Amino acid sequence: MTLVAVLRRLALIGPLLVLPLSAPCVHAEGLYTGQVTVNTQSDTERVEALKSALAQVVVKLTGGDNAVLARPGVAQAVADAANYVQQYQYAQDVVTAADGKPQVRLSLVAQFDRSAVDKLVASLGLGTAPAGSDAQAIQAAADTQAQIFHIRIAGLHSAADYARAVGALSRNELVRSVQAEQARGDGVELRLDITGPLQRLLDSLAGSSLQVDNAKPPVDGIDALLSLRPQ
Structure with missing residues (x-):
């Protein structure tokens, strides 16, 4: 049985290993995260929203x-x-309109690469907020907030491996x-809802049945590449 068939079968028998399909509401609480209201998910709006989101981050940092x-x-x-964004996603909130009726509000939530943004701020000669400031408190909160990441695990050849x-x-x-999104070859792409930054999770996997092959892969839409250790 192929891995694709395994995932299809698992999807039919229940959500024990493939957990919820609906994305939770996400808010920009991290120091390197910005959130901008948009009307659509068009490319044009995304480009402008990313600019506004990065502007929010620069303001928070300084x-x-x-x-x-x-x-x-x-x-x-x-x-x-776009050169600094690490990942982005769309979030929906239900808000009360002026007429008192509920209305769905769409927003883009963008997370930017911490190292790249820090270098940008330094190159512009902008001072970062001092320790103990609101910005530092925001970063501390980011270490415990829920975040979404996408990873790929290779070396899966059976339901037991999965x-x-x-x-x-x-x-x-x-x-x-954990939610399975796509199976390809001997690997599967997973959507993870985790607490805190991805690197902390990857570090915590040391000694487990998973090994980290690339924590920053040059693959669009994938935040880390892992593989299953042989038994």
């Missing part, structure tokens, strides 16, 4: 003063937001849910 966006070079850097891989993740205290 103490919360929007005036920093008028500094030389900042506008051009923000215009290149169960071992997902079991290693589901037993980890940082993992809130």
Whole structure:
């Protein structure tokens, strides 16, 4: 039985290993995360929303003063937001409209690469917020907030292999849910809802049945590449 067939069968018999299909509401609480309301998921709106999201991050990093966006070079850097984004997703909130009726509000939530943004801020000569500031408190909160990541696990040849891989993740205290998204060859792509940053989860997998092959792969839409250790 192929891995694709295994996943199809698991999807039919229940959600024990493939957990919820609906994405939870996500809010931009992290220091390197921005959230912008949009009307659609079009490419044009996404480009502009990413710029606004990066502007939010720059403001948070430099103490919360929007005036920093008028500094030389900042506008051009923000215009290149796509070069700094690590991942993005869309979130839906139900809000009350002016007429009192519930209305669905769509927003783009973008998480930016911490190292790249730090270098950007430094290159522009912008000082970061001092320790003990609101920005530092936001970062501390980010270490415990729920975040969504996408990983690929290779080396799966049977239902038993799949169960071992997902079991290693589901037993980890940082993992809130695991959802299989796509099977290809001997691997499967998983959507993880975890507590805190991805690197902390990857570090915690040391000694488990999963090994980390690449924590920052050059693969669009995949945040980490792992493989199943042979028994």
